[in-house]
């Protein structure tokens with residue numbers, strides 16, 4: 502639980518720093534379209550990672566039903582194990 506909280510905070514700080522760096526490059530005169538597209542893709546990936554980290558915290562704290570939450574990596578793992586057992 503403590504590890505996940507620290508992991509989430511570190512991930513959030515890394516995202517903020519990375520976003521700041523990309524934003525500084527993007528705001529430079531005459532930004533290339535490729536840079537904006539790259540920013541969009543990286544933002545989506547980082548948002549997904551953040552959501553998954555928060556969902557893992559919720560999973561550990563018991564805030565959602567085990568094996569039922571969409572996008573929760575721990576629930577996905579349980580679902581895979583259940584499918585392997587049922588085969």
Ligand SMILES: [Zn+2]
Nearest residue numbers: 560570573576
């Ligand atoms: Zn879960």
